[in-house]
């Protein structure tokens with residue numbers, strides 16, 4: 422790929438160490454880990470069990486709290502339908518947020534059609550102190566004795582805003598309501614520990630953290646009697662009947678390697694990404710009058726505590742989302758072809774809709790369409806950031822000259 426890849430929220434390059442770890446699982450250790458009748462099968466099971474322990478450990482969890490899925494979409498579906506459609510579920514209300522990913526909003530829309538009351542809470546506007554963040558008091562007001570599930574994402578995939586999940590968990594515990602978080606964009610970028618966050622269910626995908634596509638997980642806190650899940654994929658009874666299907670050995674090994682690497686590199690990478698994001702913003706803002714930020718701002722320096730956590734951050738450090746005055750984001754992307762980014766419209770249909778996240782923070786349709794999202798990742802460099810800024814400024818000037 423020749424383009425400068427700044428779309429690391431969409432997906433990440435598979436780390437070469439992950440690829441290496443996966444290879445023998447295609448042509449050497451290919452036995453089914455469910456085949457207990459022969460030695461290759463037993464060996465595969467042993468290795469996969471070990472990988473599952475490692476994966477769960479990344480989240481501060483036990484292996485029996487992990488359900489391996491095909492990714493965050495399936496994990497979100499399993500959390501939503503699994504909880505709400507459990508035969509013993511009596512409650513009929515779900516509380517979530519308007520700016521969740523479609524992978525959560527989709528299941529919620531379906532549950533609404535099935536008769537559930539779905540309350541999607543608003544978020545702070547782009548003029549407020551933390552654009553995109555929810556208001557904790559609204560959560561407390563919405564939860565009641567009929568609430569089956571609360572679901573709030575950890576970090577937003579478009580504007581990078583971090584939600585106060587730990588505080589929401591405290592409210593949910595008080596009301597004995599299970600809390601699910603879609604942590605897909607947080608994993609590998611900020612600390613993600615099941616108990617520390619206090620959530621009952623947590624979804625993620627390996628491909629957002631330099632692992633393979635088509636694999637992820639749902640963590641379910643075992644000790645918590647509030648969570649009863651109805652399986653959504655039934656068949657051979659794997660994974661304690663909660664998600665049937667042969668375990669994808671190569672992908673599980675790759676996912677474990679990706680998370681092991683993330684454990685080692687997260688703290689230093691987040692500082693690099695902070696600096697590159699800041700540099701990109703400064704370069705663009707210095708040259709483009711009226712450029713504005715979507716989502717929360719950041720301080721003058723990355724501030725790390727003794728545990729390698731960035732303190733005071735309300736946003737993923739590698740995320741930048743900006744609104745370019747007067748131009749259309751799609752046209753800007755076409756003009757700056759050497760930079761791979763994504764626009765403020767969902768391009769899943771013939772008529773791209775303006776981003777629901779940007780609309781949720783009060784951006785107009787035109788402003789949303791004039792916005793681009795940048796996702797900085799492990800394989801970027803400062804010089805790439807500078808080249809990308811140069812190309813974008815050049816492209817912007819060309820387009821702006823037409824509308825002047």
Ligand SMILES: Cc1ncc(COP(=O)(O)O)c(C=O)c1O
Nearest residue numbers: 492493494522524578605606626
């Ligand atoms: C926050 C969030 N949730 C869920 C998903 C869906 O992940 P996957 O496509 O791997 O299932 C994504 C992917 O963009 C995401 O960013």
